[in-house]
Amino acid sequence: MIEALHEQSPSPIQPLAEISGVHLIVKRDDLLNLQADDPFCGNKWRKLKYNLLHASRLGCKQLLTFGGAYSNHIAAVASAGSHFDFKTIGIIRGERHPKLNPTLAFAHSCGMHLHYLDRASFRNKTSPTVIADLRRRYGDFYLIPEGGTNELAIQGCSELIRELELQLPVLPDVICLSCGTGGTLAGVISGLNGRNRAIGFSALKGSFLREAVEAMLPTSFSNWQIDTEYHFGGYAKFTDRLIHFINDFYGKYQFRLDPIYTGKLFFGLFDLINCGFFQPGTTVLAVHTGGLQGLKGFNERFNGLLNF
Numbered sequence: 564m565i566e567a568l569h570e571q572s573p574s575p576i577q578p579l580a581e582i583s584g585v586h587l588i589v590k591r592d593d594l595l596n597l598q599a600d601d602p603f604c605g606n607k608w609r610k611l612k613y614n615l616l617h618a619s620r621l622g623c624k625q626l627l628t629f630g631g632a633y634s635n636h637i638a639a640v641a642s643a644g645s646h647f648d649f650k651t652i653g654i655i656r657g658e659r660h661p662k663l664n665p666t667l668a669f670a671h672s673c674g675m676h677l678h679y680l681d682r683a684s685f686r687n688k689t690s691p692t693v694i695a696d697l698r699r700r701y702g703d704f705y706l707i708p709e710g711g712t713n714e715l716a717i718q719g720c721s722e723l724i725r726e727l728e729l730q731l732p733v734l735p736d737v738i739c740l741s742c743g744t745g746g747t748l749a750g751v752i753s754g755l756n757g758r759n760r761a762i763g764f765s766a767l768k769g770s771f772l773r774e775a776v777e778a779m780l781p782t783s784f785s786n787w788q789i790d791t792e793y794h795f796g797g798y799a800k801f802t803d804r805l806i807h808f809i810n811d812f813y814g815k816y817q818f819r820l821d822p823i824y825t826g827k828l829f830f831g832l833f834d835l836i837n838c839g840f841f842q843p844g845t846t847v848l849a850v851h852t853g854g855l856q857g858l859k860g861f862n863e864r865f866n867g868l869l870n871f
C-alpha cells in the first residue's frame with residue numbers, strides 16, 4: 564500500500580567524529596528505505612514520496628522518467644514502481660549496450676521498460692515534441708523530471724528538517740549535503756525556514772547551482788551557500804585522492820560513501836573542518852543521501868578501485 568510512505572520511520576542519526584572542537588554527526592538517509600539495500604532510498608526516497616502519492620491519487624498507472632545509464636534516480640524509480648505497482652519507463656541517455664550495466668540490469672529486473680535516446684534528443688527531452696512523441700508511443704504517464712526535482716520533491720526533502728526536530732533536542736548549527744540539481748538542498752532550506760544554516764556541496768563543476776536553487780525557493784533566504792570547490796573535475800569525475808579517502812573512510816567508520824556525491828561531500832567537509840572553517844563548538848550534520856547502488860557499476864568499470 565502506497566500510504567505506507569507516510570509511516571516510514573525516520574532515518575537514524577549517528578555521531579561520527581569530533582575534530583578541532585567541531586561535532587560532526589550524520590543523518591543516515593542511505594538507510595531510509597523499504598528494505599535493506601533498496602535503491603529506493605536516500606534523498607531519492609524523499610524526492611519521490613509525494614510524487615508517487617500524487618500519481619496514485621491521479622489514478623496514473625505509469626511513471627516515466629529520464630536519466631543516465633548509472634543513475635541513482637532511474638534505479639529508485641524502477642524500484643518504487645515495482646513496490647507500488649506502477650509500470651515504469653526509463654528514458655536512458657545514449658545508446659544501448661549489449662550487456663546491461665548493474666544499474667540498468669536492476670531497473671530491468673524491476674520491470675522498467677528501457678528506452679534509449681541519443682544524446683542530442685536527450686538534451687531536448689523537456690521539449691513538447693519529444694514529450695508528445697513519448698505519449699503517442701506509451702500512452703498516458705506521470706512524468707518525473709531527470710533527477711526527480713520538482714515542487715513535490717522539494718516538499719518531501721523539507722521533511723528531513725521536521726525529522727531532525729523530532730530526533731534532536733536542538734537543530735544542528737549547520738546542515739551539509741551533496742548537490743546535483745540542488746532539489747534536495749532547496750527542500751532542506753525550505754524546511755529550515757530561515758533558521759541555522761545549510762551548505763550544499765556541488766558534485767558538478769561550475770557556479771550555476773546557486774541561481775537554480777534560488778529559483779526553486781518560494782521565498783528568498785540568506786542562511787545557505789553552495790561550495791563549488793570539491794567537484795574533483797566535474798560530475799562523476801574523480802581522483803586517486805578521492806578514492807583513497809573513500810576507502811579510508813570505510814575502514815574508519817564502517818559505512819560506505821559513493822564517489823559521485825557523498826564521497827565528495829565528506830572529503831570537502833573534513834577539509835573545511837581541518838581548515839578551521841567552522842567555529843569550535845559547532846554541530847555539523849552531514850546528510851548521507853544514499854547512492855550506493857552505483858558502487859557495483861563503478862567498480863565494474865574501474866577495476867575494483869573501491870575496496871568494499
Ligand SMILES: *Cc1c(COP(=O)(O)O)cnc(C)c1O
Pocket residue numbers: 605606607635636710712741742743744745746747748824825852853854855
Ligand atoms: C541524486 C543524488 C544527489 C543529488 O540530489 P539533488 O536533489 O539533485 O541535488 C545527491 N546524493 C545522492 C546520493 C544522489 O543520489
